[in-house]
Amino acid sequence: MMCPTTPPARLSALALCLAALLCLTACAGVEDVPPAAPARGPAQAAPGTAPAGAPPQMRAPVAPAPTTPWNTRISPASQQIPSFASLAPAVDRSIAFVARKPAGNVAIDQPGVRLTWGQLHQGLTTFRRILPELDRDPSVLSKYFTWVPLSTDTLLTGYYEPTIEVSRTKQGPYVWGIYRNPGGAGKHHSRDAIDYAGALSGKGLELGFAKDPIAVFFLHVQGSGKLRYIEDGSTVYALYDGKNAHRYVGVGRVMVERGCFPEEEMSMQRIRRYLEENPTQVREYLTKNPSYIFFKASQSTPVGAMGVPVTPHASVAVDPGFMPYGSLLAVDGDLPGYPPGTGPGVERFTGFVMAQDTGCMRGNHFDLYLGPGEKAAHQAGLMKGTAKAYVLVPK
Template identity: 40%
Template sequence: MISRNSLCVLALLVLLPLAGCVTEPPAPQPVPTTPAYVPVDVRAARGLTSALSLKPQGLASWKDLRPGITDNLRYIRSRPQDAVCVKKPGLLLTWGQLYDSVSELDALLDRLDEDPSLLAERFAWFRLEPGTLLTGYYEPWLKASLTPDATYKYPLYGVPGDLKVADLGRFHPRWAGQRLVYRVEGDTIKPYYGRADIDGQGALAGKGDEIAWAADPVDVFFLQIQGSGRLDLPDGTYKHILYGGKNGRQYVSIGRVLIEKGYIPKEEMSMQRIREFLNAHPDVAEDILFRNPSYVFFQLADEGPFGSIGSILTPRVSVAVDRRMIPLGSVLALRTSLMDYGTGEADPFFSLVLAQDTGGAIQNTRMDLFCGTGQEAESLAGHLQEGAEVFMLLSKRVIASLPGCIE
């Protein structure tokens, strides 16, 4: 999902949990009340290690993972080292233990091209059960300008000056972790403006919060779903546009709205299908978009897109996770399949990925794969909805020297 203070409001937020895909969706599996980490025996870990491949990620060497792992280590080191980062059935782990484990993997990268079996010899593998649903997100491009004109007339807003945020946990412990987004009108606080207020009634017009203007309102909506993107400017240059904040309103899936109204069959649902419908039916498009009151504000940058840990996301390497289930900064093995929409074939994917992002729709074991930028990435992210297996790799040395990390 890019939610960050998260950069990514994720691709499949526009879809239903059972949205259509060109491949047969995996059969639903019973989900235990509490997901668990299950140790993999040594023999099975050797088999898993031998099946790992860099090819689906477009990497030439295991050493190509080092920049991302360095970012993960920086983030892990910023956390309280004695604090617990995982407490689930089968695994109890502190940030310090996670740091030592990822550090060992980083030191091993130079040797893995010749001997990848070291990942089984030096690391214990823990399968996350049940299996997960894997979805995708990407960095969209859109035609835009830094000044408005007859072509570029749909504003992209920075965080408005009158948007206020209160940490409710400061008022009562029962509200810990909750925030209130609001505006002040006279001596009254009110919910911040919704999509219909902003795009329909011009609630922010003329207040100086515009940072760019787009040529297509549908592009603006999908940029908000992704949470970040690139602006293709008239002079041939581009700017990254990153997540800045939200209006605090509840998210409503327009995919669900389109299905409930009978506009798109559930089995055909995808980001591409939604875009096709909105472009083909401008008479109802505005009403459909306004059904989702949630609104995202942005900031311009020269680099991006960034994940929740502050690192630049790497295509097919960075993943968004539920930080309550998988700690940010973790190194994971992800096994699934990715559709090649050119051939119609599903290609196996079993590679190491880095937990570097979060998203509002990413809960429990569900995971979101950053697919990159451009048309191919958009196609993959818009349809990706596959069953997947996830494994966490932890140093055997760390486990052996710090008893109590395994429950």
């Protein structure tokens, strides 16, 4: 979710500003375990199905964490990517970014690990070179790297790329504008003034008109997305292009405080369900957040705060004061199961990621980019748990 005080390149998941950051104490130290056996396929989470009849937005029981080391379980399937070689473009972007930094300056300074930009660059170039080897045998990682666990557990959330159906003209139910940046005095209008009092109407600022105000609100939460025009099926990216002058207010927190649902149920799905069941309260709650996001049309894919496109299941948004852009990491944690209510309550995610974006997170909080689609939307809306993260250190 977008921080109201700084304009990052996109909005992270709703959980970013709704969740309290909770980091559990863990022991720091270098892990250099015996080489892993070649991965045989996706890691299987222990069963954790939701209770019979539970609505999709209810979180299923969390499966026990695996007892085997993360590097013995890692595979393209455990990261939900076609191959490790498919990470090459994302790695190249991090290499290019890190190469511009002073090689002798400190990049990462965490308990148990201190790397200069030069060492980080060495690690990234080595990792890029061995990607085909990792596809053949993930155990070769230990030949080139040690991995240092972060000293506290990582809060793991997710964000995604929404797609919204829009009309080029205001017609029928398509009345909710998605606006370009009005500049100047126009940025002083609140959400209520823009969406319900027409403060920006008639100025030619609309990229399109949607029929669902809740979908538009969540487009603001994510900070970018794709618009699909009903007239001809064509699509365009709506990219973040600034915000109004009002501070962000967490709607989910307001709804919990007013008794709309318990705090443990708070998620994107739960907020949507409540508002759909209580349509007369949509304006009341959505306008509790006066902050408003503006967009620009583009045929280019969304980029992260590092200035490059983000990659599903490989890019994470970070607090750059805690972990710098370009960092090469491994993450081992749970994602919500999908489809909901049809199998294990969680999917184990074990993969290599790079810090390439930012948002409202503070400290040891990683926000995993999940890409487009229904599965990504479902998982991003529910993700809020702890994971283990490791810095990959070149030998």
